[in-house]
Amino acid sequence: MSEPLFEVRDVVKRYEKEGREITVLDKVNLSIGLGDFVVIVGATGSGKTTLINILSGLDKPDSGKVYFEGEDMTRMSEEELADLRRENMGFVFQHFNLIPEFTALENVESPLYPTKLSDREIRTRALKVLELVGMTHRVNHYPDELSGGEKQKIAIARALITNPVVIFADEPTAALDPQSEKEVIWLLREINRKRRTTIILATHNRALASSTDKVFELKNGKLVRVSGGRT
Amino acid sequence: MREWDVRRRILLTGIRIITRAKRRAIVFVILFTFISGLMLFSLNFVWDAHSTTLLVQSKGIILRPKGFTYVSYDENLEEKLARYDDVEKVVAVWFVNLSELEDLGVNAIMVAVNPDNKWCYVLSESFDLSPSSLREGDYIAREGEIMLSSANVLNISKNATVSLRPSSILKIGKYSFHVVGMLSEDKLPNGGMNWIIAHESDVKRICEKYGLQKYVFGYIVIVEGWLFSGWDNVERVGILLKNEYKDFEVIYASANDNYRLFSPMIVLFAFSVFGCLIVGALFSYLDIRLRKRSLAILRSLGWSTGNLRLLTLAELLFVTILGFFFGLLALAIYRLFTAQIYVPLSVYTVLISFVVIMVSTQVPGGYLYQRSITKVKPVDALRLIER
Numbered sequence: 001m002s003e004p005l006f007e008v009r010d011v012v013k014r015y016e017k018e019g020r021e022i023t024v025l026d027k028v029n030l031s032i033g034l035g036d037f038v039v040i041v042g043a044t045g046s047g048k049t050t051l052i053n054i055l056s057g058l059d060k061p062d063s064g065k066v067y068f069e070g071e072d073m074t075r076m077s078e079e080e081l082a083d084l085r086r087e088n089m090g091f092v093f094q095h096f097n098l099i100p101e102f103t104a105l106e107n108v109e110s111p112l113y114p115t116k117l118s119d120r121e122i123r124t125r126a127l128k129v130l131e132l133v134g135m136t137h138r139v140n141h142y143p144d145e146l147s148g149g150e151k152q153k154i155a156i157a158r159a160l161i162t163n164p165v166v167i168f169a170d171e172p173t174a175a176l177d178p179q180s181e182k183e184v185i186w187l188l189r190e191i192n193r194k195r196r197t198t199i200i201l202a203t204h205n206r207a208l209a210s211s212t213d214k215v216f217e218l219k220n221g222k223l224v225r226v227s228g229g230r231t
Numbered sequence: 232m233r234e235w236d237v238r239r240r241i242l243l244t245g246i247r248i249i250t251r252a253k254r255r256a257i258v259f260v261i262l263f264t265f266i267s268g269l270m271l272f273s274l275n276f277v278w279d280a281h282s283t284t285l286l287v288q289s290k291g292i293i294l295r296p297k298g299f300t301y302v303s304y305d306e307n308l309e310e311k312l313a314r315y316d317d318v319e320k321v322v323a324v325w326f327v328n329l330s331e332l333e334d335l336g337v338n339a340i341m342v343a344v345n346p347d348n349k350w351c352y353v354l355s356e357s358f359d360l361s362p363s364s365l366r367e368g369d370y371i372a373r374e375g376e377i378m379l380s381s382a383n384v385l386n387i388s389k390n391a392t393v394s395l396r397p398s399s400i401l402k403i404g405k406y407s408f409h410v411v412g413m414l415s416e417d418k419l420p421n422g423g424m425n426w427i428i429a430h431e432s433d434v435k436r437i438c439e440k441y442g443l444q445k446y447v448f449g450y451i452v453i454v455e456g457w458l459f460s461g462w463d464n465v466e467r468v469g470i471l472l473k474n475e476y477k478d479f480e481v482i483y484a485s486a487n488d489n490y491r492l493f494s495p496m497i498v499l500f501a502f503s504v505f506g507c508l509i510v511g512a513l514f515s516y517l518d519i520r521l522r523k524r525s526l527a528i529l530r531s532l533g534w535s536t537g538n539l540r541l542l543t544l545a546e547l548l549f550v551t552i553l554g555f556f557f558g559l560l561a562l563a564i565y566r567l568f569t570a571q572i573y574v575p576l577s578v579y580t581v582l583i584s585f586v587v588i589m590v591s592t593q594v595p596g597g598y599l600y601q602r603s604i605t606k607v608k609p610v611d612a613l614r615l616i617e618r
Contacts, residue, residue, distance in 0.1 A: 091532070097531075099528060101251045101252060102248075113244055114533070115237070118236075119240065
């Protein structure tokens with residue numbers, strides 16, 4: 001069994017919508033190991049993004065605990081969480097979230113700008129990950145000059161540049177055509193296989209999961225194991 | 232790698248971002264150019280004009296012997312004038328006649344000038360020893376230097392004709408003088424024939440050494456107060472002098488209404504400071520509003536609020552500095568083609584304007600950034616897009 005990376009205990013998250021309180025996550029428990037390929041499936045609005053935000057420290061739960069490598073994330077300050085994200089986590093979003101003013105290369109480099117790595121080291125790393133995702137021919141293009149699939153590959157390269165232990169991919173293929181969807185999922189699996197990077201993929205498309213993945217389903221705020229993992 | 236290198240990288244990233252947001256950058260650079268130009272223009276007038284001909288024109292009184300002749304130099308009178316209330320300083324335009332002593336071998340009058348008061352030596356339109364009359368070379372800056380009339384390069388000597396140009400040497404008695412500049416003949420009485428304009432200390436030394444008589448063409452009385460605003464003082468002191476010194480003409484150089492310029496210039500300066508505050512704040516407000524998503528993405532990628540503050544401040548700093556330099560350029564172009572009163576722009580004015588502009592843009596801008604950036608939550612990156 002893989003060593004525990006994330007431990008989620010009794011996490012509750014509520015939102016207020018039109019004067020009504022909605023429980024998006026209701027006492028969610030989850031354990032994710034290093035090198036796991038985790039798929040969280042659920043309908044739109046089921047709370048997948050909320051769960052990913054909480055796991056990555058982008059958002060905080062109303063109650064419950066989230067541990068990353070044994071450290072309680074719910075007790076960390078915003079700045080500590082920023083450091084944690086920069087050093088350990090990568091993000092791939094549905095709408096790519098590339099910075100429009102940056103070129104593809106600069107987008108990939110951007111997570112390392114506030115670090116003490118030299119300019120040369122950052123450039124070398126960026127070109128290496130761009131090569132990995134097969135995008136070296138588009139380094140000087142701005143996001144609006146790229147196709148959806150290309151944008152997502154740049155976003156994956158950006159997620160990889162910090163050598164993260166985990167990559168969060170929130171509906172990474174929802175805005176892509178079938179061919180690009182296939183390429184992106186293949187790329188994520190390759191990264192998981194070759195680098196032993198934990199991938200946490202949130203999707204509404206159950207067909208993206210393979211038999212080796214840990215698959216969880218979010219329904220009415222509850223997380224239910226479908227295959228391969230334990231809740 | 233040092234912390235400074237990280238900051239440098241973030242600053243450069245900010246500059247890169249703003250240069251790519253072309254429309255916004257251009258609009259704000261134009262605004263800052265306009266504001267900087269106004270500030271430089273107004274400060275230049277209220278500050279630098281103290282060291283120009285405008286000093287006498289705006290707050291000077293000329294006390295001249297009736298008939299526009301010369302009289303013996305009365306140093307007691309000079310001291311007495313300086314003791315009046317509301318008098319800032321008194322400058323005597325005095326000289327010695329070298330032809331009184333044939334041994335000196337120079338047939339000329341030697342007018343004493345103190346370089347510290349050089350803008351005060353204006354007795355009339357055609358008697359102006361200030362730097363504005365300089366046609367060639369430099370103004371006297373130290374002892375041992377002299378200036379001549381531009382029409383008087385010849386016949387300085389009584390016994391022989393000499394041709395003197397800037398860099399020539401003239402010997403008077405045992406003293407040697409270096410010609411540094413030529414004053415326009417139109418600005419000197421009789422074209423400045425046989426005139427030598429020398430440093431006050433040199434003239435005093437020659438005077439004492441050879442026992443020459445001192446004469447005075449007049450006294451310039453500079454009253455207290457800001458330029459272009461001291462009219463009340465000028466009038467009050469002028470009436471006093473008129474009543475007390477009947478042998479002298481009292482001429483108000485400020486009668487040309489220049490003093491009226493002070494208030495508009497102060498208003499212009501205040502307007503430019505206010506403009507900086509508003510435009511700086513507007514830039515920051517729009518920056519945060521238009522780029523909230525980008526900032527939230529960077530936050531989600533691990534950038535700290537300090538990093539984001541530096542990034543956004545770099546953008547504001549860049550457009551402000553660029554606008555300032557264009558403002559400087561605009562002022563120079565304006566001067567070249569349209570300005571009627573030329574007031575040289577001093578380094579101090581440029582530095583003070585720069586500091587005032589920087590402070591008045593960065594403080595409100597920085598405050599807005601500080602307030603807004605701490606509110607940028609990384610999760611906004613996702614929510615903004617979902618909307």
